[in-house]
Amino acid sequence: MTTDLLATSADTWRDRSVDPPVVPDELRPPGHGSPRERNRALWQRHELRRQRAEDVYAASRNPVRGWPVSGNRAVLAFFGDLIRSRRGSFALMVALNALAAGAALVVPRLLGSLVNRVQAQGAAVEGLDAIALAVVGVVVLQSLLTFGARRTSTHFGQDLLASAREYVVDTILRLPVGRVEGASTGDLVTRVTRDVGTMARSVQWGVPRLLISLMTVLLSVVAMMLNSVVLALPALLVFALCTPAVRTYLRRAPKAYITEGATYSRINTTLTETVEGARTVEALHLSGARVRAGSDDIEVSAQAERYGTTLRNVLFAALNAAFQLPQVVTLVVGAYGYSRGWVDLGQITAAMLYVVALSEPLDAVIGEVDRLQVGAASTSRLLGIAEVPPDREPGDRLPDGVELTATDLRFAYREGHDVLHGVDLHLAVGERLAVVGPSGSGKSTLGRLLAGINRPRTGTARVGGVDLVDLPLEVLRVEVALVTQEHHVFIGSVRDNIVLAREDSTVDDVREALRAVGSLAWVERLPDGLDTLIGSGRFALTPAQAQQVALARLIIADPHTLVLDEATSLIDPRTARTLEGSMNNLLEGRTVVAIAHRLHTAHDADRIAVVIDGRIVELGSHDELLALDGEYADLWHAWTS
Numbered sequence: 001m002t003t004d005l006l007a008t009s010a011d012t013w014r015d016r017s018v019d020p021p022v023v024p025d026e027l028r029p030p031g032h033g034s035p036r037e038r039n040r041a042l043w044q045r046h047e048l049r050r051q052r053a054e055d056v057y058a059a060s061r062n063p064v065r066g067w068p069v070s071g072n073r074a075v076l077a078f079f080g081d082l083i084r085s086r087r088g089s090f091a092l093m094v095a096l097n098a099l100a101a102g103a104a105l106v107v108p109r110l111l112g113s114l115v116n117r118v119q120a121q122g123a124a125v126e127g128l129d130a131i132a133l134a135v136v137g138v139v140v141l142q143s144l145l146t147f148g149a150r151r152t153s154t155h156f157g158q159d160l161l162a163s164a165r166e167y168v169v170d171t172i173l174r175l176p177v178g179r180v181e182g183a184s185t186g187d188l189v190t191r192v193t194r195d196v197g198t199m200a201r202s203v204q205w206g207v208p209r210l211l212i213s214l215m216t217v218l219l220s221v222v223a224m225m226l227n228s229v230v231l232a233l234p235a236l237l238v239f240a241l242c243t244p245a246v247r248t249y250l251r252r253a254p255k256a257y258i259t260e261g262a263t264y265s266r267i268n269t270t271l272t273e274t275v276e277g278a279r280t281v282e283a284l285h286l287s288g289a290r291v292r293a294g295s296d297d298i299e300v301s302a303q304a305e306r307y308g309t310t311l312r313n314v315l316f317a318a319l320n321a322a323f324q325l326p327q328v329v330t331l332v333v334g335a336y337g338y339s340r341g342w343v344d345l346g347q348i349t350a351a352m353l354y355v356v357a358l359s360e361p362l363d364a365v366i367g368e369v370d371r372l373q374v375g376a377a378s379t380s381r382l383l384g385i386a387e388v389p390p391d392r393e394p395g396d397r398l399p400d401g402v403e404l405t406a407t408d409l410r411f412a413y414r415e416g417h418d419v420l421h422g423v424d425l426h427l428a429v430g431e432r433l434a435v436v437g438p439s440g441s442g443k444s445t446l447g448r449l450l451a452g453i454n455r456p457r458t459g460t461a462r463v464g465g466v467d468l469v470d471l472p473l474e475v476l477r478v479e480v481a482l483v484t485q486e487h488h489v490f491i492g493s494v495r496d497n498i499v500l501a502r503e504d505s506t507v508d509d510v511r512e513a514l515r516a517v518g519s520l521a522w523v524e525r526l527p528d529g530l531d532t533l534i535g536s537g538r539f540a541l542t543p544a545q546a547q548q549v550a551l552a553r554l555i556i557a558d559p560h561t562l563v564l565d566e567a568t569s570l571i572d573p574r575t576a577r578t579l580e581g582s583m584n585n586l587l588e589g590r591t592v593v594a595i596a597h598r599l600h601t602a603h604d605a606d607r608i609a610v611v612i613d614g615r616i617v618e619l620g621s622h623d624e625l626l627a628l629d630g631e632y633a634d635l636w637h638a639w640t641s
């Protein structure tokens with residue numbers, strides 16, 4: 001961590017999943033020069049940004065260095081499944097929107113026939129009232145249908161969004177703990193905040209609006225063809241000419257938007273690192289370096305955004321021109337066709353109304369496609385989280401007994417760098433084992449393997465003959481529990497925090513658990529006793545109190561084996577001794593592995609395992625190990641002196 005903070009921003013960047021942050025001169029705004037030179041410089045900058053976006057994109061898809069990003073197919077399948085699972089409301093939404101769009105297309109035809117009648121019959125036109133009445137009737141019907149269509153679309157979007165959100169939350173909660181600890185927090189936080197928000201907006205508004213606009217465009221084209229093929233062709237031809245611009249955009253936009261997401265993750269990662277390491281930053285006067293790192297991240301993000309904006313601007317400019325052109329061309333073709341007798345005035349009127357009316361849904365289609373591209377990029381990043389392979393596939397075998405055994409345990413955080421080198425351990429039921437050893441020798445890692453948190457690289461850690469990592473989590477929790485010094489207090493009452501471990505616990509169970517850890521007295525003195533709200537922003541507990549609440553939660557969970565990793569190190573020695581004393585009474589008959597940092601814990605244990613360099617080098621009772629006069633005896637003498 002310190003090395004990372006001390007590194008220059010360029011060095012630090014080398015380890016990151018995105019491009020170096022230093023903004024090269026070529027990417028800065030072009031200076032003066034002839035318009036041609038400036039244009040060339042602009043184009044070169046755009047190309048450089050594109051290449052850079054490609055690099056950042058490639059890096060962001062590298063699952064080894066960051067959270068994975070899913071491909072387009074996965075995104076389509078995800079939305080396809082969501083829509084398929086609510087076929088009924090989807091069909092209703094499509095039908096209502098089609099009817100509303102169809103009703104809107106009747107008016108131009110009616111007005112066209114009105115023009116023809118006026119032309120044929122002059123001032124004494126007949127049936128004017130009927131046509132006017134029909135127009136009013138159709139407009140009222142269209143308004144009602146549009147109201148119904150929008151209502152159904154909004155409900156559909158909200159329902160889709162709720163399912164998508166549930167999926168994301170579910171996926172995140174299922175992530176292997178080891179993977180969450182090892183990966184970038186900033187990236188994960190960006191995905192579950194910004195990306196969920198972006199996906200939400202696309203799902204809720206983008207999907208229904210795109211469907212509505214697409215349907216209006218399709219039906220308008222059909223109506224135009226039915227009105228007059230000759231008058232429909234110019235518009236269709238001009239729209240067809242836009243295809244290359246749209247294709248270029250569609251090819252490049254997903255990468256651009258995924259890149260933007262990756263750069264936001266970088267900003268958050270740097271920020272999180274700085275906040276988490278605030279003390280180190282302050283102690284080593286690193287604030288300047290951290291500010292520079294943050295500014296570099298923001299500059300890279302701004303570049304990615306500029307690239308995305310350029311793509312959008314080019315597309316919108318091309319399409320805007322294309323939307324204006326058909327009106328002129330249709331009018332010219334109409335005039336020519338009328339002079340040749342191919343079309344009548346009514347057809348020209350209807351065709352012009354259709355072409356003018358078409359620009360709005362077409363504009364909406366493009367706008368929504370863009371919104372959906374942004375949403376799809378965010379969805380790729382969210383679905384990427386689900387691609388993290390599970391670290392366990394629970395089997396259906398249940399433990400036969402409560403004996404914990406470890407055989408030839410080896411484990412590596414990084415490939416080729418084992419931190420445990422073949423540990424064998426057999427714990428007798430009800431035994432207290434203390435694990436001692438120098439810092440970094442592998443005590444906590446052994447504890448995590450014995451609690452089934454991580455899967456050993458080779459070897460087995462079993463309870464009742466079944467591998468811990470093959471047990472379903474709900475079974476594992478009542479077999480072995482790991483207690484560390486990181487005790488999270490959830491927002492809620494003291495009681496809520498304790499019954500989390502077993503929701504059917506009674507108030508008496510909670511009191512009993514609190515009494516056992518020696519904290520019932522102070523809990524009862526809280527403003528609302530057991531119902532006092534604690535957690536972030538609520539009544540603040542001291543670290544020791546938070547730890548006691550966590551221990552009470554553990555007593556309620558009632559596992560037969562406990563792995564205590566520095567569990568009492570935050571409590572002052574006197575309180576720790578009291579707490580350990582009450583726990584000893586209460587944990588009678590349970591198996592306890594205590595990773596000991598104070599040797600008195602070891603002294604009280606049945607056996608002591610001395611871990612050095614990932615191996616158990618001594619194993620025996622306090623007296624046996626003192627008599628051995630080896631590593632433990634040295635530690636003990638150092639401690640007592």
Ligand SMILES: Nc1ncnc2c1ncn2[C@@H]1O[C@H](COP(=O)(O)OP(=O)(O)OP(=O)(O)O)[C@@H](O)[C@H]1O
Binds near residue numbers: 413439442443446
């Ligand atoms: N998440 C991790 N990623 C990479 N290496 C790790 C990780 N956690 C621990 N290590 C490394 O594994 C080795 C064993 O660490 P471990 O925390 O198990 O030792 P320990 O004996 O519990 O140390 P301490 O008493 O200081 O907590 C150390 O070299 C440590 O740097």
